[in-house]
Amino acid sequence: MIIDAHMHLSGTGWVRGKYLRFVWKMYITEYNRVHKTNKTIDDFKDMLTAMRPSVVDPEGDGVIELLDKAGVDKAVIFPVDWEAITGPPNVPYRDQNKAHADAAKKHKGRFIPICALDPRRGNAMDLAKEAIEDWEMRGFYFMPATGFKPDDPVCYPIYEKCIDWGVPMIIHCGKEIAHWDYNHPTQRIANVALMYPELKVVLGHAGTRIYRNEAIEACIIPNLYMDFSEYQGFWRLQPNYFYQWLRDAIDACGPEKVMFGSGFPNPNVLTPEAEWVKAIQEPQTDIEFTKEELDMVMGGSAAQVFDIS
Template sequence: MDVAGLVAIDVHTHAEVSREGHRSLSDELFEASAKYFKGAARPSISEMAAYYRERRMAAVVFTVDAEHATGHPAISNEEVAESCAEHADVLIPFASVDPWKGVGGAREVRRLVRDHGVRGFKFHPSLQGMAPNDPVAYPLYEAIEEAGVPALFHTGQTGIGAGVPGGGGVRLKYSDPMLVDDVAVDFPELRIVLAHPSFPWQDEALAVATHKPYVYIDLSGWSPKYFPPQLVRYANTLLKDKVLFGSDYPLITPDRWLADFDTLDIKPEVRPRILKDNAVRLLGLGG
């Protein structure tokens, strides 16, 4: 990967469909998500690579393994990693291991890093039906910490299940970033990313990221024009080295995100940190 030639690194994109057409969510949740995000496209990983290559950007790609809570099998981590390896000039593979797998999940984490070049792991507590600080997940965090790669946690409200009776069983309470604070305490060397503006817990996310040295925030899932003012203020100052560009592609395109980001009152010297430099350091891409 020619890091110097990149204009940005998007740390939050989704593999939504496998090579065989298997969707990342059940039909009910998939259709509700499409409605919530106004019919976003569902590109293949190869199509994602072409999209980012055209824009001189790199992207972190992952799916979500929530089979225990949803009954829906995930897209294979191996497929995501192999597809990213075919496009290593622009794509960076993350994996997702259902935290309910416990010790077995920890073995899977180690294998994915060792054999498939996975560079980080995605958790979606609300979809996976587990609080991040549940000890069942701790063997996975231990393995991720040992591997020296980041753990990215969905935080705040989610569009998945929105409008479905009972939210499709998705419980918002599990995505309170204060629950991730416990993980940061118990695994002090683990690099953690709090994904999204964390509505309705934005102040909590800012508190955790300022207090814990290895906790970052990504800005995915929202158009920047809707960012809370305190998030913009902290991104410009105390957290200028810990805030990351993320779009949530294909649900939100980087084209739209970047156009709206241009209108924010962000200091010129901070913009490149958010768009690329902080991710380069977090992901160890500078060498």
């Protein structure tokens, strides 16, 4: 079973346009390095718009088509609660979370819906209860880049309820255009895992390239895991270094702590889903991986973390 442990559905009005352009600038910079081109932000927008199936897909129909073509059985899906730095989107984040929950019901057995939540919201606990108890969502996603630290006491009530509900917590840990000093909170996420040993905690993006080795060290903690979504640029630019990192992560933490992920949709402009799957399933390198290790990375580990049968 193959599971993409990190994907986002998208809809019109879900993210403020000015912020999207900042994000696209980051991605087109990497695209230009990989392809030795000089494309602009508008070019990236055009490439994203031209992707088929469409990335404007709040019900997940196109994502299912994409997963089927890539041979991916299931995906962990969630929005991102950006409101603290972008202002309110046209579609409220409660509705975006509900859309992910509804997509999981529509495509039964294919999506694992996760609730994106800013723990500083005054009604954060009410939103959390609604997501888990009413909408049957399967965990939570924090984006510290909006300006908070994962080990701040404001987060503790959500962590404690995660333990009660038996659901995991994904915390962003990687490149992002906003609040750079909050983007790589590996040590603070490790603090959370140590404070709450019953809570399964996932390093979303595994620190990306700059903090990739910190992610390995942190995931030695028994209840701390990683997904390496958005590592496509690392693989394309420095494939030998990428595969050596993956080998090191498996050796240090065990394959059951390492999860395949894409970060769809933006990274898929650089590397389509099927190509990224093949890069891990059939690694073109002299570095050796066993079939059992790759099977665990490609889906077995996520099945354990997200309680997927």
